[in-house]
Amino acid sequence: MMVEALLLTVITAATPLLLAAIGELVAERSGVLNLGVEGMMVVGAVAAFAASQSTGSTYVGILAAVLAGSAMALLFAILAVWMATNQVATGLALTLFGLGVSGLVGESFVGLPGLRLAPIEIPLLSDIPFIGEALFGQDILFYASIALTIGVSWFLFRTRAGLRLRAVGDAPVAAHAIGINVLLTRTLAVVFGGACAGLAGAQLTLVYTPQWIENISAERGWIALALVVFASWRPARLVVGAYLFGAVTNLQFQAQGLGIPVASQFLSALPYVATIVVLVVIASNRRFTMINTPAALGQPFVPDR
């Protein structure tokens, strides 16, 4: 029982990180660094809350979150991909904008009870002792996070389109020369990233804490960005990273529950410090990163006709 409860809380904390990170991984593989994950996620979260409130359906909420996240990503793509603006600054602008918009839209929802996404029991499998309920009695967003990870892995490394996308991220000039539409590829990758960030936001307001709190994303978008580096742009490693961070967030609450005599602020700082440590450890391992980092990451591409 104890194991099961622990596993459940870790999964709930890890799912939004995994969803947001898998989307950002695809965008970065195409050579686009989108620092607006936090902004897309929080707008997705408020969209999910608003739509599920007004229709009474959590699934409409999920759909609204995907659309909102995609729309935010499209705004980013118009600037950073088509107009070749600086990606770092544009991503920051997207986050500032998203936090502002979500605060504005969500003002009237503060304090309202939200709808909770119903779990889907998978017959037989969910009866497995200890882990069954945690793994196979989950909501659709958890299943989606696993399915997307497997799907993205297959797409990037087993399909022609995935190969093209990676070519665009590694050598846009060469890709353009052989007739691949670099800007369109990058736009689609960025919008996919936005859709995933929207799903992550939906998980926050429909599963994690079914209510609207301002800044509900609580820097998870930034942690997702760090996870992509941690995974050195490989989808399978994202799962490890996301669950590791899910466990770290959980550690805070466990430590408080057990009455460990540490000021709460130091426990709250754990995820941020852990992120820095992870970034340093991964970056210092050259073999790990150099091979996988998309060579053109963060560089705008302007086709010469």
Add this chain to the structure above:
Amino acid sequence: MRIELRRRTGGASLLREVASPVIAVAFTALVGAGLFALLGKPPLSALHAYFIEPLSDIWSLHELAVKAAPLILIAVGLSACYRANVWNIGAEGQLVAGAIAGSAIPVLFPAATGPWLMPAMIVMAMAGGAAWASIPAVLKNRFGASEILVSLMLVYVAELLLDYLVRGPWRNPEGYNFPETRQFPPSARIGELFSAGDWGGRANWGIVIAIAIAVLTWLLLSRTLKGFEISVSGASPRAARFAGFDARATALFVFLFSGALAGLAGMIEVSGAIGQLRPSISPGYGFAAIIVAFLGRLNPLAVILAGLLLALTYLGGEAAQMSLGLSDRTTRVFQGVLLFSVLASETLVRYQIRIVRNRPADAALPEAAR
């Protein structure tokens, strides 16, 4: 049909240099009018309440100076960073670290007083901000860790540290358990510019310090070898290597420089406007300063004007809240839109945007064959 960017030849003219921020501000006002209309407010009078009214009385002009000082100081430091292509986005954390370090003497030794106190606080604040900024710089140089994420993560660590101090060891023993430190003694407060008379108000020497530092930094960036080194290492890392400039030393320098200025901004805020440490001491100045730096096109002199404009978005947000019942969240939306517009108009300056009909057959042909 597709959009095509063509690099403008002959460099950017002065007219276009000035045009780009002006276009950005005008576009933001337009989006603002649309946003107000969406929120069911009369757009023109809302814009007036936002951007004009705060400039119409002495009290607000003082507030403008109080808010512009930290924005200008931080943005000047960030301009040096971004010129060198070094992405410090954690200025908010460096501001907090500087405020903590600069407050140590008046909080721990409230009896301390004398002409040495203010200079000591300034030095400690700048050292605190620089020390906080040195972490991402060193981790970038030594291990290659992304300075973007590390500097940002340290913002939240600094904020939590401040929260811990004002609720714990630094809490005012005579403060009825409120989460705040002692009030600073008068000698630890930055003086007001005009405390009495027709011009009297809250504005302190911070704005004067900020403008002086902006001018000095402009000299540093445009008239010294160090400034040249910073620009070259940003514009062309290879050229910088050939010239014998050390990229790591440059990255460390701009990080320490911007951290020190952010720390100073934090100290000016607590020692001037607030007078004590509280759990939250900045309404996001460190992030808004990023917008200021870009709006000022990374030129410290233009940053002065850009800082005043961003200060106005904060003031306007407060004013529109009182007069029209608009949410103060609109300030953040405005700031995001403003940064979008600044970046987009930058593209308009550097490129000609042409809409062309698709001729797929031509796409793969070399220039000569067309």
